[in-house]
Amino acid sequence: MHPAKSVILFTTASGAGYGLLFLLILGHMLGVIPTDPTLALSGFGTAFILIVLGLLSSTFHLGRPERAWRALTQWRSSWLSREGILAIVTFLPTGIYGLWWAFFSSSEFVLLPLIGIAALLLCGATVYCTSMIYACLKPVAAWHNKFVPTGYLVLSLSTGALLLNAILHLQGKNDQLFDMITIAFIIIAVVHKFYYWQYINENAGQSTVGSATGLGSMGKVRLLEAAHTEANYLMKEMGFKIARKHRQKLRNITFIFGFILPIFLISLSGMISNNALSNLAIIVSILSGALGIVTERWLFFAEAKHTVSLYYGAEKV
């Protein structure tokens, strides 16, 4: 599948944003992270910037962005529509929670735990809907499986944790507990990613050029003559081949930059006493994590094979 830059930015940035919101609110409700307003402002601010950036970029690849509002109407059947609606609704409880924490935390607010729980559920549901946009597509076997929704949720949490950890470090509020929690999230994400890669290696789709043409029972089928001489929309959109050529290298980049280097840098920053060096390690961990997650998402799209390629020379998907 063609990896559109806008969709990669949308899924990674908003995923990290919702993960960050989730961990901020959960941490605050459980009382395990500092409660001062600076953390609320910087944390919620970063999350909202990422989410808004992601949502805006998702409209860039539309042919008619001015009609984007129409995408909120078909929640009965469409995961994309559900995602859009939940993304907007989620701003409400998370925004109220963030505002209260940043500006009014001295006063009592009895509804706060309820709003917090609603915010947590909505953050999770929004990321789930994002994943289901892809996981509901039967023609793409690499997406139509149970690893895709869990993968999006786990990666949302690990990238959110990486961001929250960095914010805590840069404000001098870090503790070893949160370093370890972050590392734990990243380990869960990398283990999950390996299972996903193993799954898609072993479980190609059932469809073959024989079933796509219905001629499979007569013998071995191959494309003899293409339907047209130049590449059309279908071949450009569904027939992306570059990633498959470099699959292993790109998986290695994801593994090293997305997971291993951040774990190493977070551990390192906990060990060095020099503040500037420690902060530098944390900033590098964010940059490395970003490169890793973008490569991961690029591969997620580019590696996935669509059944339409069976009509253009592929023998199986």
Place this chain on the structure above:
Amino acid sequence: MTCLPQNGSKKKLGLVIDLDICVGCHACAVNCKEWNTGGHSAPLTDMDPYGADPNGVWFNRIHSFEVVDDDNDSRTVHFPKSCLHCDDAPCVTVCPTGASYKREEDGIVLVDADKCIGCKLCSWACAYGAREYDEDVGIMKKCTLCVDRIYNENLPEASRVPACVSTCPVGARSFGDLGDPNSDVSKLVAEREGFDLMAELDYKPTNKYLPPRPKQNENSFSDKPVSLSPVETEKSGLLARWADKVLSL
């Protein structure tokens, strides 16, 4: 509304494509383009049509496959492919705007050009590659089953069939109600054991394909002559013998 009709559509209008007959002349694709570039989903935009990298929207494409059997005997099968107007059409349900819809009255899947935002998700949901995006207009386009011909009272009755069907020079394409077991197309499918494409995905396509008939080879006829016997010149008439001699000079 992107929910599918609850109990399926009343009629299931669609095509039956006979892979035994199709000669791969592409006339159906050309007439489709000709009609539809002025029809319901017009235009069928071409980008850079006379340049180095032409690219354009077509609703119908003809692929050619080779099938090699166990005896290493091969045959060519021309394979026209357009929207199959699936009963369980995910291109409709994934649409976030309600632009993509399936008609309850006849099962035709259409795109409302005024509602489409060009997110392309429907083309990802279609297993068959039936939808093509119009870069110029910024919306998705697809086969309309010539909805603007089949009900068009301005056309003579014989022409009220999809453009591809009306133009096929060998009669490889039939149009009708596949929901009615007594229709000509349904009988044809039953008789020739018509099949669904990618049945494993369970999209329940309306359009059916008829398999190529078994190939005729030297074993196909039991009463074939062993060899051709020479023409018997002796019994020819006087005039013929004379003409033979003159012409042989």
